[in-house]
Amino acid sequence: MIVLDYRDRRPLYEQITGRFQELIVKGILPKDTQMPSVRSQAMQLSINPNTIQRAYSELEREGYIYTIKGRGSFVADISGLLGERREEWKKQFMALVEEGQLLGISRQEMGRLLALPEPGDMEGKIEDKGGDGSD
Amino acid sequence: MIVLDYRDRRPLYEQITGRFQELIVKGILPKDTQMPSVRSQAMQLSINPNTIQRAYSELEREGYIYTIKGRGSFVADISGLLGERREEWKKQFMALVEEGQLLGISRQEMGRLLALPEPGDMEGKIEDKGGDGSD
Amino acid sequence: MIVLDYRDRRPLYEQITGRFQELIVKGILPKDTQMPSVRSQAMQLSINPNTIQRAYSELEREGYIYTIKGRGSFVADISGLLGERREEWKKQFMALVEEGQLLGISRQEMGRLLALPEPGDMEGKIEDKGGDGSD
Amino acid sequence: MIVLDYRDRRPLYEQITGRFQELIVKGILPKDTQMPSVRSQAMQLSINPNTIQRAYSELEREGYIYTIKGRGSFVADISGLLGERREEWKKQFMALVEEGQLLGISRQEMGRLLALPEPGDMEGKIEDKGGDGSD
DNA sequence: GTGGTCTAGACCACC
DNA sequence: GTGGTCTAGACCACG
Numbered sequence: 031m032i033v034l035d036y037r038d039r040r041p042l043y044e045q046i047t048g049r050f051q052e053l054i055v056k057g058i059l060p061k062d063t064q065m066p067s068v069r070s071q072a073m074q075l076s077i078n079p080n081t082i083q084r085a086y087s088e089l090e091r092e093g094y095i096y097t098i099k100g101r102g103s104f105v106a107d108i109s110g111l112l113g114e115r116r117e118e119w120k121k122q123f124m125a126l127v128e129e130g131q132l133l134g135i136s137r138q139e140m141g142r143l144l145a146l147p148e149p150g151d152m153e154g155k156i157e158d159k160g161g162d163g164s165d
Numbered sequence: 166m167i168v169l170d171y172r173d174r175r176p177l178y179e180q181i182t183g184r185f186q187e188l189i190v191k192g193i194l195p196k197d198t199q200m201p202s203v204r205s206q207a208m209q210l211s212i213n214p215n216t217i218q219r220a221y222s223e224l225e226r227e228g229y230i231y232t233i234k235g236r237g238s239f240v241a242d243i244s245g246l247l248g249e250r251r252e253e254w255k256k257q258f259m260a261l262v263e264e265g266q267l268l269g270i271s272r273q274e275m276g277r278l279l280a281l282p283e284p285g286d287m288e289g290k291i292e293d294k295g296g297d298g299s300d
Numbered sequence: 301m302i303v304l305d306y307r308d309r310r311p312l313y314e315q316i317t318g319r320f321q322e323l324i325v326k327g328i329l330p331k332d333t334q335m336p337s338v339r340s341q342a343m344q345l346s347i348n349p350n351t352i353q354r355a356y357s358e359l360e361r362e363g364y365i366y367t368i369k370g371r372g373s374f375v376a377d378i379s380g381l382l383g384e385r386r387e388e389w390k391k392q393f394m395a396l397v398e399e400g401q402l403l404g405i406s407r408q409e410m411g412r413l414l415a416l417p418e419p420g421d422m423e424g425k426i427e428d429k430g431g432d433g434s435d
Numbered sequence: 436m437i438v439l440d441y442r443d444r445r446p447l448y449e450q451i452t453g454r455f456q457e458l459i460v461k462g463i464l465p466k467d468t469q470m471p472s473v474r475s476q477a478m479q480l481s482i483n484p485n486t487i488q489r490a491y492s493e494l495e496r497e498g499y500i501y502t503i504k505g506r507g508s509f510v511a512d513i514s515g516l517l518g519e520r521r522e523e524w525k526k527q528f529m530a531l532v533e534e535g536q537l538l539g540i541s542r543q544e545m546g547r548l549l550a551l552p553e554p555g556d557m558e559g560k561i562e563d564k565g566g567d568g569s570d
Numbered sequence: 571g572t573g574g575t576c577t578a579g580a581c582c583a584c585c
Numbered sequence: 586g587t588g589g590t591c592t593a594g595a596c597c598a599c600g
Contacts, residue, residue: 041575043576048267051267052267067587068588068589069586069588078576078577079577080576080578081577083588083590084575084576087588087589097588097589098587098588100587101584101585101588102586102587102588103587112268112269116269119261119264119268119270120278123278126257126258126261129254130254132186132190133247133251134190134251135251137279137280140258140279141279143258144272144275318537321537322537326539382538385538386538386539386540389534389535392531393545393548396524396527396528397548400524402457403524405524407549407550410528411549413532414532414545446589446590447590472572472573473573474572474573482592483591483592483593484592485592485593486590486592489590492574502574503572503573503600504572504574504598504599504600505571505600506571507572507573508572508573
């Protein structure tokens, strides 16, 4: 379910939280689904349990999962949460847009930025990083 | 040069800084142009000199103008500043866009938000507000 | 037994659950007492049976009542439940108090907050009052 | 400035964030004061830098400090923040109080809880901690 | 030098 | 078994 990209400059824990958020928001992981245990997930990705722990802590702090000590972590009910979050996001977005205009960036230009694919999305492309999987 | 909008919910000093930023960024006020003195500007707008003072302080803090004691305030050289600012802004923008996608907001939807005029911008237009369209 | 307050901003079902919780906690409705049927209660309050249904579901989920299909709903044995709940509540309370102190709110100030009646509490008293003092 | 209490069951990083919050809220550490570096603070307390790192991350997330990479962490301007936080806190407090009343806990009883010294507060008295004033 | 991330391995409390 | 905390030590990017 989770794939790590070591070429991505974002930290691992952030890739993990992002991916799980996506799965939860899209409903692929429904409410109350048990998350993989910290240790099993760490083994499956061949990384340190602490990294998973950190990712899960973030997810819990942001309301995407809830934790019962000794039992595990579970997908939270985000139905109410999402609406609020989106409103909050829109406010921030509009504020940033206005600020950008003050810097002389036109809305048209912003539109072009939106159309851009995310950097790092087509990883293999030009340089390909050479040694990649060396470790 | 500056017009205040008392319907705007933003504080006056913010309207003023915003407007001056725009004028400076667009090159209408070129580098080293002398800014109107605090007192004259205050009189011209019929507001308290403290408000102008605060606006100028903000502008100076943000690097748009510089002040020589006893002489007045002048438009700063923003050629270098602007590039950095824009880069910084773009980073923030792209980060916010990605965050929005995680909340399930499509880039298309963001585009629509961009197309919308900011609220408060057209106050005169829609309701027509009586005679204000005159200017 | 139940009085609705349409001036209250809380949803009706929440007013109902709250009131029943009070009645059960205070022992006015002892263990195994049969609850009014959904339909009769709805009629008595002149509201939609779904609202009562939802209130009862909440009460059941929280352990205040239990339901026997085809027979009705009955007040549960809360003797054990209440102790746990209270302990849990006290933990939360003490945690919140400490957090408040970190924000610079003194315990004395908190005491004053306690002395205040909650807003909206007296609305019913003034006008309607009705049978509330009955027990 | 910071003293750790190993008898306290709270995690170390939480003791540290709490103590710094207090120092910042009380104004003992004014705005823009540089925080001790992660490594120096860790050495001074004889604990692992990761623990300090975690504490500082929390403080930054909560708006008490800001960080400039490669430069250090600094006390943030909390003047605006505090008011909002307190309002938010009061809402939570009043909600919890109401919930407590539903559980049959009187406001008087809550008042008594407020008067209680925090548990773990007196520990130092008995043993006196020995020679802590060393620095 | 600074903060930030990650690993490896340990111990605790909870259920 | 589960999550949560902590240590020790490493490497990175930034300035």
